[in-house]
Amino acid sequence: MITQDKLKAEDFVARTGNEAVAEAMRQINPDVVAAYPITPATEIVQIFSGFLADGLVDTEFITVESEHSAMSACIGASAAGARVMTATSSQGLSLMAEVLYIASGLRCPIVLAEVNRALSAPINIHCDHSDTMAVRDSGWIQIYAENAQEAYDNLIQAVRIAEDQEVKLPVMVCMDGFIISHGLEVVRLLKDVQVQRFVGPNKPAYSLLDVEYPITVGALDFTDFYFEHRRQIAEAMEKAKTVICKVGEEFGVEFGRSYGFFEGYKMEDAEYGVIAMGSTAGTAKVAVDELRKKGMRAGLLKLRVFRPFPVTELINATKGLKAMAVLDRADTLSTNGGPLFQEVCTALYAEDHRPKINNYIYGLGGRDITPFDLEKVYQELPKLAAGEEKAKPRYLGVRE
Amino acid sequence: MQKVFERPKALSDKKMHYCPGCTHGIVHRLVAEAIDHFGLQEKTIGVAPVGCAVLAYEYFNLDFQEAAHGRAPAVATGIKRVLPESVVFTYQGDGDLASIGLAEIVHAATRGEKITVIFINNAIYGMTGGQMAPTTLPGQKTTTSPYGRDTSRVGFPIRVCELLNTLDGPAYLARVSMHDPKNVLQAGKAIKKAFQVQLEGKGFSLVEVLSSCPTNWGMTPNQALKWVEEKMVPYYPLGVFRTPEEVSSCDA
Ligand SMILES: Cc1ncc(C[n+]2csc(CCOP(=O)(O)OP(=O)(O)O)c2C)c(N)n1
Ligand code: SF4
Numbered sequence: 001m002i003t004q005d006k007l008k009a010e011d012f013v014a015r016t017g018n019e020a021v022a023e024a025m026r027q028i029n030p031d032v033v034a035a036y037p038i039t040p041a042t043e044i045v046q047i048f049s050g051f052l053a054d055g056l057v058d059t060e061f062i063t064v065e066s067e068h069s070a071m072s073a074c075i076g077a078s079a080a081g082a083r084v085m086t087a088t089s090s091q092g093l094s095l096m097a098e099v100l101y102i103a104s105g106l107r108c109p110i111v112l113a114e115v116n117r118a119l120s121a122p123i124n125i126h127c128d129h130s131d132t133m134a135v136r137d138s139g140w141i142q143i144y145a146e147n148a149q150e151a152y153d154n155l156i157q158a159v160r161i162a163e164d165q166e167v168k169l170p171v172m173v174c175m176d177g178f179i180i181s182h183g184l185e186v187v188r189l190l191k192d193v194q195v196q197r198f199v200g201p202n203k204p205a206y207s208l209l210d211v212e213y214p215i216t217v218g219a220l221d222f223t224d225f226y227f228e229h230r231r232q233i234a235e236a237m238e239k240a241k242t243v244i245c246k247v248g249e250e251f252g253v254e255f256g257r258s259y260g261f262f263e264g265y266k267m268e269d270a271e272y273g274v275i276a277m278g279s280t281a282g283t284a285k286v287a288v289d290e291l292r293k294k295g296m297r298a299g300l301l302k303l304r305v306f307r308p309f310p311v312t313e314l315i316n317a318t319k320g321l322k323a324m325a326v327l328d329r330a331d332t333l334s335t336n337g338g339p340l341f342q343e344v345c346t347a348l349y350a351e352d353h354r355p356k357i358n359n360y361i362y363g364l365g366g367r368d369i370t371p372f373d374l375e376k377v378y379q380e381l382p383k384l385a386a387g388e389e390k391a392k393p394r395y396l397g398v399r400e
Numbered sequence: 401m402q403k404v405f406e407r408p409k410a411l412s413d414k415k416m417h418y419c420p421g422c423t424h425g426i427v428h429r430l431v432a433e434a435i436d437h438f439g440l441q442e443k444t445i446g447v448a449p450v451g452c453a454v455l456a457y458e459y460f461n462l463d464f465q466e467a468a469h470g471r472a473p474a475v476a477t478g479i480k481r482v483l484p485e486s487v488v489f490t491y492q493g494d495g496d497l498a499s500i501g502l503a504e505i506v507h508a509a510t511r512g513e514k515i516t517v518i519f520i521n522n523a524i525y526g527m528t529g530g531q532m533a534p535t536t537l538p539g540q541k542t543t544t545s546p547y548g549r550d551t552s553r554v555g556f557p558i559r560v561c562e563l564l565n566t567l568d569g570p571a572y573l574a575r576v577s578m579h580d581p582k583n584v585l586q587a588g589k590a591i592k593k594a595f596q597v598q599l600e601g602k603g604f605s606l607v608e609v610l611s612s613c614p615t616n617w618g619m620t621p622n623q624a625l626k627w628v629e630e631k632m633v634p635y636y637p638l639g640v641f642r643t644p645e646e647v648s649s650c651d652a
Contacts, residue, residue: 036500037525037528037529037531037544038528042528042529042531043529045544046529046531046543046544049543050543050546053545053546053547063532063544063554065499065500065502065534066470066499066500067500091450091468091469095500120466121466122466123450123454123466
């Protein structure tokens, strides 16, 4: 366990989310980074290329012509046995979509730093979760951060999770564009040796040009075995749940900050809850504190891991709630609510005692969300619990 | 009193956001002059790139469509095929055209699409903060090549006009430069010619414009223009690479 005297003043530094993530990449010292610039993720790889030029890492850095090629190069490098990383955002992630499925299908443990940004059209560079939600079924693990510290910690853990023998799946480490990527915060960085010891060496089970075990990567797979191979990805996702928790706990033991699927804020005795992802969780905590002062038993459930989706843990965490609101920073445009809402409803459907659930789609294209907005969300919940309001997806903070 | 100089009608009154000394603004003006010259304001559609010129639609008094990064030639193809009587042009940077959108430009050119492409080669990704582009010169410092482009590691620049000149599809290919007034006038002529080729139905036309990015090059506007002249022009020779013989001479 970390003791107070270990928390030396010099451990605390001021870093933006992008700087903190670039620092983690330097400490991890991956074998290969292939990337193409895009706002607001550009800085990550740009700072990293500075580390490379200064001889602080010995990474093979490939400046490709597009994100499609960036991910393709990552897949080639990963299949060749390397530890591989990249970073992107928004349109860049969309352009990668075809090969994202190939990365997971080939079980390449690539780690991608994703800075959440809205998708075109209309063109917009600010935060929402449409980009990562659009690839939520691509077979990538998705971990979301509330702040720069979590983005840094998540990236380091992602390497362990991705490369675990039971998992062997790529991981997307997500942080909110500009709000986290460009916001300057106090961050506790680990020492290089601590990070290196924590991530350990990469031990690929198979790799190209292992002459003892010649292999083909990505062979045709028709009606005979395709289904089994896809089924194995689902199984790896199931196993990843244990690994994510194990790695998060171990991180806590080593460095004093533990991680699981959720962070519950004042959830112990909460009657009314909000579930949210990313930086909005920080805003919601302010609203919870205000509402507690006014006598409402409000709580917040911050979801850290969206893929795999922690069904059992969600059921347990929401048991005591009378009503909850699901906050989605993306829309499915299905007229049936946001992606998180759909997951939550599906997860809780079979339970006899479940809270009433409402859905708010908010913050698209960087539209600000304030503690005041969130208080209003909470204040609707008693009416929902009492049956005075019908649950339906709503839009928060939009001009109608 | 006789008016000897005025803002082209195809250019809006909007104040441009470009950095001081950036040549994007001059090229916008040359394009607008060409459109005025042929009286095309009512029938021209522009396709804006993703890059510093992402807001080009604000600066022209023309209909515009925004394309995804690199896809402008494909979008322009779609527009032109539906509205063959219209004049369609794209305005693209070197990241947009020569990097992520290289497939689109090559295929639009080889199909001989009757569109005009204004290609801004400033040897860098301007908008995202000065990373190495496919057009970055050997040894040139950028944020992703802080000690200069090392060709043994990252390869060599792409000469777009020469590359497209290997195809049979294009009708007009020219490279011009923004480094002094004489060359700016020359560039204006080339841009007019490119539109004329489209107007006469001769096929695909592209003008590559050697431009400056003082901000990301870390230079004053004057130093940047000198750099275009002394470093870029020798690597990217100016001239007309392809022209249809039978295009009627334009008086510009
Ligand atoms: C698919 C995708 N990848 C990356 C980006 C980010 N991006 C925006 S502009 C740009 C480069 C622009 O450079 P250039 O085309 O040379 O134009 P300039 O800004 O120099 O005028 C990049 C990489 C994007 N918008 N979409
Ligand atoms: S960054 Fe460069 S290309 Fe972009 S407006 Fe400024 S000077 Fe022009």
